[in-house]
Amino acid sequence: MTQIRNPKHEIRNKSETRIPNDPNTKARNQVSSRNLVSRPGGGLSRREFLQASAAGSLGLILASRTAPAAMARRPPNLLFIQSDQLSNRAIAAQGCAHVRTPNMDRLIKRGVSFRLSYSANPVCCPARSVWYTGRTSSETAVVQNEWRILEDMPDLGQWFGARGYEPVYIGKWHIPGRDFTKSFRVLTPGHGVGEHGDAAISRAAQAFLLNYRGDKPFFLSLGFLQPHDICYWVWHHAQDIGALPYPSLADQLPPAPPNLQFDPREPERIRQIWREGKGWAYLRDWSDLHWRYYVWSYYRHVEMVDAEIGRVLDALEDSGLVENTVVVFSADHGDGMGCHKMVQKMYFYEQAAAVPFVVSWPGHVAEGALDAKHLVSGLDFAPTLCDYAGIEAPPKARGRSLRPLLEGKPTAWREFIVSESAITGRMVRTPEWKLITYKGDPTEQLFDMKNDPWETRNLATEAKHAAVMSDLKKRLADWEGHLEPASLEGRQPPPRAKAKAGKKT
Amino acid sequence: MANEPTLPRSLSKVSACLEGFTPPVGSFDPHGAWEHRYAVWVLFPAQSGSVIQRAGALRLRREPSGRDAATLDVTLSTTMGGRVGSGYYVHARLTCATDRLATPRSWELKSCMLDAATGRAVDLTETQQTGQVAGGMIRRQTVGNALRGVPPSQAERNGTEAIPYLGGRGKVERTVPAPKALSSNWSLFDALQRLPGNNVEPLAFDMLEEMDLLKPNQRLAYRRSLELPLSDQKVKLHCFEHLGEGILPYEYWLDDQRRLLIAVSGMRAFIFDPTAQVAEVNP
Numbered sequence: 030m031t032q033i034r035n036p037k038h039e040i041r042n043k044s045e046t047r048i049p050n051d052p053n054t055k056a057r058n059q060v061s062s063r064n065l066v067s068r069p070g071g072g073l074s075r076r077e078f079l080q081a082s083a084a085g086s087l088g089l090i091l092a093s094r095t096a097p098a099a100m101a102r103r104p105p106n107l108l109f110i111q112s113d114q115l116s117n118r119a120i121a122a123q124g125c126a127h128v129r130t131p132n133m134d135r136l137i138k139r140g141v142s143f144r145l146s147y148s149a150n151p152v153c154c155p156a157r158s159v160w161y162t163g164r165t166s167s168e169t170a171v172v173q174n175e176w177r178i179l180e181d182m183p184d185l186g187q188w189f190g191a192r193g194y195e196p197v198y199i200g201k202w203h204i205p206g207r208d209f210t211k212s213f214r215v216l217t218p219g220h221g222v223g224e225h226g227d228a229a230i231s232r233a234a235q236a237f238l239l240n241y242r243g244d245k246p247f248f249l250s251l252g253f254l255q256p257h258d259i260c261y262w263v264w265h266h267a268q269d270i271g272a273l274p275y276p277s278l279a280d281q282l283p284p285a286p287p288n289l290q291f292d293p294r295e296p297e298r299i300r301q302i303w304r305e306g307k308g309w310a311y312l313r314d315w316s317d318l319h320w321r322y323y324v325w326s327y328y329r330h331v332e333m334v335d336a337e338i339g340r341v342l343d344a345l346e347d348s349g350l351v352e353n354t355v356v357v358f359s360a361d362h363g364d365g366m367g368c369h370k371m372v373q374k375m376y377f378y379e380q381a382a383a384v385p386f387v388v389s390w391p392g393h394v395a396e397g398a399l400d401a402k403h404l405v406s407g408l409d410f411a412p413t414l415c416d417y418a419g420i421e422a423p424p425k426a427r428g429r430s431l432r433p434l435l436e437g438k439p440t441a442w443r444e445f446i447v448s449e450s451a452i453t454g455r456m457v458r459t460p461e462w463k464l465i466t467y468k469g470d471p472t473e474q475l476f477d478m479k480n481d482p483w484e485t486r487n488l489a490t491e492a493k494h495a496a497v498m499s500d501l502k503k504r505l506a507d508w509e510g511h512l513e514p515a516s517l518e519g520r521q522p523p524p525r526a527k528a529k530a531g532k533k534t
Numbered sequence: 535m536a537n538e539p540t541l542p543r544s545l546s547k548v549s550a551c552l553e554g555f556t557p558p559v560g561s562f563d564p565h566g567a568w569e570h571r572y573a574v575w576v577l578f579p580a581q582s583g584s585v586i587q588r589a590g591a592l593r594l595r596r597e598p599s600g601r602d603a604a605t606l607d608v609t610l611s612t613t614m615g616g617r618v619g620s621g622y623y624v625h626a627r628l629t630c631a632t633d634r635l636a637t638p639r640s641w642e643l644k645s646c647m648l649d650a651a652t653g654r655a656v657d658l659t660e661t662q663q664t665g666q667v668a669g670g671m672i673r674r675q676t677v678g679n680a681l682r683g684v685p686p687s688q689a690e691r692n693g694t695e696a697i698p699y700l701g702g703r704g705k706v707e708r709t710v711p712a713p714k715a716l717s718s719n720w721s722l723f724d725a726l727q728r729l730p731g732n733n734v735e736p737l738a739f740d741m742l743e744e745m746d747l748l749k750p751n752q753r754l755a756y757r758r759s760l761e762l763p764l765s766d767q768k769v770k771l772h773c774f775e776h777l778g779e780g781i782l783p784y785e786y787w788l789d790d791q792r793r794l795l796i797a798v799s800g801m802r803a804f805i806f807d808p809t810a811q812v813a814e815v816n817p
Contacts, residue, residue, distance in 0.1 A: 129750075129779050216659055217622070217647045220614045224782065224801040225576050225589060228744060229614060229622035232645045236661045239678030258801050262782075264579035265547065265800075274543060275775060275783055277755070330800075332780040336747040343746075347676060347706060 104193070104418050105390065106354040107248040109410075110136075110341065111160075112334050113153065113201060113223070113257035114374065116363030117146060117383040119331050123399075127283040128328040132339035133385070136358050140389025141398045141435050147458060149407035150449045151362035151382045152375045153257075156407055157204050160361075161185045163411030163426030166449050170515035173451050175522035177206030179515055183423055185248070185411060186212030192420045195245040197237060200230040200252030205522065213250070222261070223254030223334065230254075231337035235344035246353075248414070253337060256330030259364060263323070263372050267311050270319050282321040283328070286368045288483040289320060294490075296470045298454065299376060312370055320367040327364060352391050355417045359410065360384040368483065377456040377465045378484055382448060386431075388413065394435045403434055404458060406446045425513070445501070447508045452517070455509075457501045464489075464501040473498070542773070544785040544798045545762065550586050551575045551805050557769045558806065562791040564727035565632070569595045570794065571812075572804035574612055589613045590622075591810035594723055602632050603639065608720045611648070611813035621648030621813055623655075626745060628721065634729060634737060636721035640666045641745050646815060653816035665745055672712045674746055710748065715739035722754070722776070727792045732756045732772055741778065752778030757785070771795065 119125050122134035123144070136142075149159040154174045155166035161184045162169050169178050184207060186196040198213035201221075209215060216233045220226025234251050241247060273279055295304070303309050315323070338358075345351050365371030366380040374381040386405050388394055408428030415422040416430035433440035448456040453468040463484070465474040475489040475498055488494045541549075551573070562568065574590035590612030597605045606628040614620050626643040630636040643663040646655035658678075665674035717725060717739050736755035743749055757775040761768040769789060776784035782800035789795055797804040 216656055217620070218615050220576070220589070220612075222576050222578075222801045224799065225574075225612065226614055226622075229612070229647065232622065232624070232661065233647050233656075233659050235676065236646065236659045236678055239661060239676065240658045261579050261582055261801055264581040265543070265577075267581065275777060277753070277777065326782065326800075329780065329782055332749075333782075336743065336749060336780050340746060343708060344676070347708075 103353070104246050106246045106350060107189075107194070107414055107418065108341075108345065108354050108356045109248075109250045109414070110338060110356065110358045111201070111250065111252050112338075112358075112360040112385070113252070113254050114259060114362060114364045115256055115331060115334070115360035115385060116366055116380045117144070117360075117385045118363070118380050119256075119328065119366065120385060123385070125328075127324070128331050130331060130335040132335045132342055133358070133387075135342060136338070136356065136387050136389060137399070138397050139391065140356070140387050140394050140396060141400055141431075142385065142387045143403065143405045143431075143434075144399060144401040145404045145458070145460065146359070146384055146386035147382050147404070147406055147446055147448050147456070148360070148362040148374075148384050151377065151384075152450070153203050153361050154205060155449070156361035157202070159407045160359075160410045161204060163408065163423045163428060165408065165427055165447075165512055167452075167514045168425075168427075168512055170517055170520045171204065171206075172449070172517065172520075175205050176517070176520045177522075178204055180206065184209075184212050185414070185423070188411075188415075188423055189248040189418065189420070192418070193245060194418065195241075195243050195247045197247055197249045198252070199233045199237070199250070200226075201254055202252060206520075219252060219254060221254070223256070223258045223330070227253050227255050227334060227337045231340040234341045238341070238344040238348040238350065241348075246418075248418075251341065253334050255334035255337070256327060256364065259323075259327050259330050260373060262326050262330070266319070266323070269314060269316070270322060273318060273322060278322070278325065282318075282325045285317045285320050286324070286366065286483075288368050288485050289317065289370055291369045291485050292487040294472060294474070294487045296465065296467045296472045296474065298451075298467045298470055303371060303376070309372075312372065315370070320370070323372065324367045327366060355388065355390040355393075355414070357410065357414065358385055358387040359407070361407075375450060377448065377450060377454070377463070379463075379478075379482070382456065386410075388431060388435050390417070395437055400434060402460065403442050404444075404446045404460065405431060405434075406448065408446075427512070445504050445508075447505060455505055457505050457508075459501070462497055462501060464498065464505070466502075466505070475501075541762075542758075542760075542785070545787070545796075547577050548575065548796060548798050548803045548805065551577075551588075551803060552764060554765075555805065555807075556765050557767065557789065557795070558791075558793060558808070560791075562727075562793045564724075564792050565598070567595075567597050569593065570723070570806065571808050571810040572797070573807040573810045574610075575803045575805060577798075577801050577803055591807075591812045592804055593810070593812045594720065596724055598632075599629065604630055604632055604636070604724070606630055606636070606720060606724055609812040620650040623648050623813055623815055624744065626720065628718070628745075630721050630724065632728070634725060634734075635715060635717035635739050636725035636728075637716050638665075638667060638718050638721055638742060638745070640664075640668075643745050648813060648815065653814070655815055663746060667712050667716065670712050671709050672716075672742070672748070673707055673709050675707045676746065677706065713740035713748075713750070716742065717752070718742040718745060720744075722786070723794055723797070726754075726774055726786050726788065727794055729756075729774075729792075732759065741781075743780075747780070749778060749780040752776065752781070 120133045121130045122137040148156045150156050150166040155171045158169040158171035158178050166172050171178050190196045196213045199216045200219035202209040219230050362374040363381045368380045412422040412426050412428050412430040416432045445459045457464040461479050463476045473489040474487045476484045572592040576587040576589045593609045595607040599605050608626045610624045612622045624645045628641040629639045647659040663676040734756050739752050740750045741752045754776045757773040759772045761770050771787045774786045784799045787796040795806040
C-alpha cells in the first residue's frame with residue numbers, strides 16, 4: 030500500500046485577511062500554499078513548492094512546465110470522475126489501512142486532495158443536482174431522491190456546451206426531471222448495478238479518450254456506480270448471518286468501528302428512520318461480526334471502482350491528453366461504514382457526509398498535496414470547473430472556485446460550510462465543530478471534531494458549549510438568508526409501485 | 535464442508551433465475567473443444583423493490599491448440615439502459631496454457647458500446663487491445679479506432695480501410711511484471727472445469743479482469759457439494775469459492791461432468807443456457 034501522508038510536512042498558516050461580503054469567510058482563515066500538506070513523490074517537491082510560495086513565484090514555476098502557446102489557444106479538457114457512495118474515509122491514500130486503492134491514490138498523488146470535503150446533500154439525486162447547477166439542493170428542488178429539478182435551471186452540460194465545450198456523459202446521471210441526452214452527448218447511461226455496468230463505463234471512457242479528436246475541448250463526466258452496490262449487499266444480508274459465510278476471511282476482517290457504541294441522543298428523524306423504523310430495524314440485531322463483514326464487503330466494492338478508474342487513467346495517459354486535462358474526482362455521498370451502526374447515507378455522520386474531492390492538472394495544480402484545513406463542498410465543483418475553463422460560473426452559484434487553493438495562491442477562505450438533508454436537515458461544519466439540526470426537531474447534535482472525530486459524544490446540551498451552538502446557528506441563518514429556496518410543490522415523485530420479488534424482466 | 539444440508543445464500547439468490555432451467559445431459563470433456571453459453575443475470579434483492587433482470591449473455595468457445603495450450607474465444611454482450619449505448623460488447627480471443635489456472639499467454643480484444651436501434655457501435659466507443667505474457671512481463675497495448683477524425687463504424691460504412699490510431703503523445707504499450715501465478719476472469723471458466731476432483735489445494739493467483747485490470751491476491755478453493763433439485767431431478771453440484779481483492783466473493787457451481795453451470799457473486803450471475811444469444815455488432 031502506498032504511504033502518502035506525512036504529518037511532519039503539515040504547516041499551519043498564520044496570516045489573515047477578510048472578505049466582508051462572503052457570509053462564510055472570516056479573517057483568520059487566510060490561506061496560502063503553506064496550508065497544503067506536501068507529500069513525497071509529488072511532481073512539485075515540497076521544497077520547491079514552499080520556496081516558490083514564499084517568493085510568490087509558484088505561478089511562474091507552474092507555467093514554465095506547460096506549453097504556453099497551446100494553453101493559450103485552447104482551454105483544458107475537463108474530466109469528472111464520480112464514484113457513488115464513496116466515503117472519503119475509505120481510500121488508502123486518505124489513511125484507510127483495510128482497502129487497496131492504487132488508482133485513487135494515483136489521482137491523489139497527482140493533485141490536491143481535500144480532507145474536509147463534504148457532500149452538499151449526502152444522497153444521490155440532490156448531491157448530483159448541486160454538482161451540475163452550482164446551487165443548493167433546496168434551490169434546485171431536488172431535496173430528496175427522485176424529486177424533480179427546476180426546469181429552467183441550467184445544467185453544466187448546457188452551460189459548457191454553449192461556451193465552446195463538447196459535453197459528454199458516460200454512466201449514472203440520476204437528476205430527475207432533466208433529460209441528460211439533451212444536455213450532453215451520452216455514450217452510455219450505464220446500469221443501476223455497478224458490478225454489471227461499471228466496466229462498460231470505463232471501457233466507453235477509455236474509447237472516448239483514445240478516439241476523440243474534436244476541435245472543441247471536452248467536458249467528460251463519468252458516473253460510476255460502485256461502491257453503491259453495497260446498498261443491495263445490505264438487503265442480501267439483512268438477517269443474521271450467523272457464522273461468517275466464508276470462514277477463510279476470519280483473519281482478514283477489519284476491526285469493528287470504534288463507535289459501534291455511541292451517544293443515543295440523536296434527532297428524532299434519525300431515531301425514527303434508522304433506529305425504530307421498519308426499514309432498518311434489523312440493523313439493531315447485527316453482531317460485531319456482521320458489521321465487520323459489512324465493512325470488509327464495502328472495501329471490496331471500493332476496490333472494484335478503483336480498478337475501473339485505473340482503466341480510465343491509463344487511457345488518459347495513452348491518449349496524450351493528460352497534460353491538457355483537468356481531472357476532478359469526487360463522490361455524491363459516502364456510506365455509514367458501520368459507524369454508529371449505520372449503513373447507507375442521508376445523514377450527516379462523517380463517513381456518510383465526507384467525500385473525496387481531488388483535482389489534478391499536471392503543471393498547474395500542486396501535486397501530492399493533502400489539504401487537511403480548508404472546508405470544501407460539492408457546491409464548489411461548478412465554479413472550479415468554470416474557472417479552469419475560463420468561463421463564468423452558472424448564475425447564483427453558491428460555491429467558490431478552489432483554484433486558489435489548488436495553485437497555492439493566497440486567498441481568504443470560508444470558515445464553515447452548510448450541507449442539507451431532505452427538507453429540514455442541515456449540517457454546519459467548521460474545522461473544529463459539527464452542528465446537526467433538523468428544523469422542528471427537539472434534539473440537535475454538536476460534535477467536537479478535533480477531539481472526538483468519531484462523533485461519540487453529543488455536546489449540544491452542555492452549557493459550556495452554548496456559545497458555540499449559538500454561533501453555528503447564526504452562521505446557518507446567515508447562509509440560508511442568501512439562498513432562494515425553490516417551491517417544492519409538485520416536485521415529489523409519484524408513489525412507486527412495489528415490484529414483486531423474484532419476478533423476471 | 536461436504537454435503538451441507540441448507541441451500542447456500544448464493545444459490546438462494548439465483549433460485550428465481552433457475553426457473554425452467556434444464557440441466558445439460560451427456561458426457562463432457564473439459565480438456566477438449568467445447569462451447570458454453572451463459573445468461574447474465576442481475577440479482578436485485580427483493581427489498582430493493584426491483585426484480586431480477588436478464589441482462590446479457592456470455593459465450594465461451596475452447597479449442598485445444600498444440601500440446602499445452604488452448605484458445606478461448608469469449609464474447610460478452612450485456613445490456614445497460616436507454617437506447618444509445620445500451621449494450622456493452624466485448625470480444626476477446628485468448629491463448630491460454632492448459633495449466634490449473636488457464637494462464638493467459640496472449641490475447642486480442644475488441645470492445646464497444648452498441649446502439650440498440652441500429653446494432654452498430656456507438657461512435658467513439660470502440661477500442662482494440664492486444665496483450666502478451668512473456669519474459670516475466672505482462673505487455674498490453676490499447677488503441678482507439680479513430681480514422682483521421684472519422685469514427686470507425688462510419689468509416690467502415692464508407693468502405694474506408696481501418697487504420698488504428700496510435701495514441702498521440704501518450705504511452706501505447708503498458709508493461710507490468712507478471713505475477714508468479716496469473717489467470718483471468720474468463721480463463722477461470724476453463725480452468726475450473728479441468729481441476730482434478732474436489733480435493734484440490736487452494737490456488738493463489740493474480741487475476742486480469744477483462745484482460746487489463748490486474749487484481750492481486752486472489753484465492754480459489756473447493757468449498758462443498760450438494761444436491762440441488764432442478765427440473766424434476768436432483769443434480770449434484772460442486773462449489774468452488776473465489777475470494778480476492780477488488781472482487782466480491784464468487785461461487786462457481788459445477789456438475790458431476792465438471793461442467794460449470796452457475797457462477798454467482800454479489801449482484802450478478804452467469805447461468806448455463808445453451809440458448810443464450812450474444813449480440814453481434816452490425817457494420
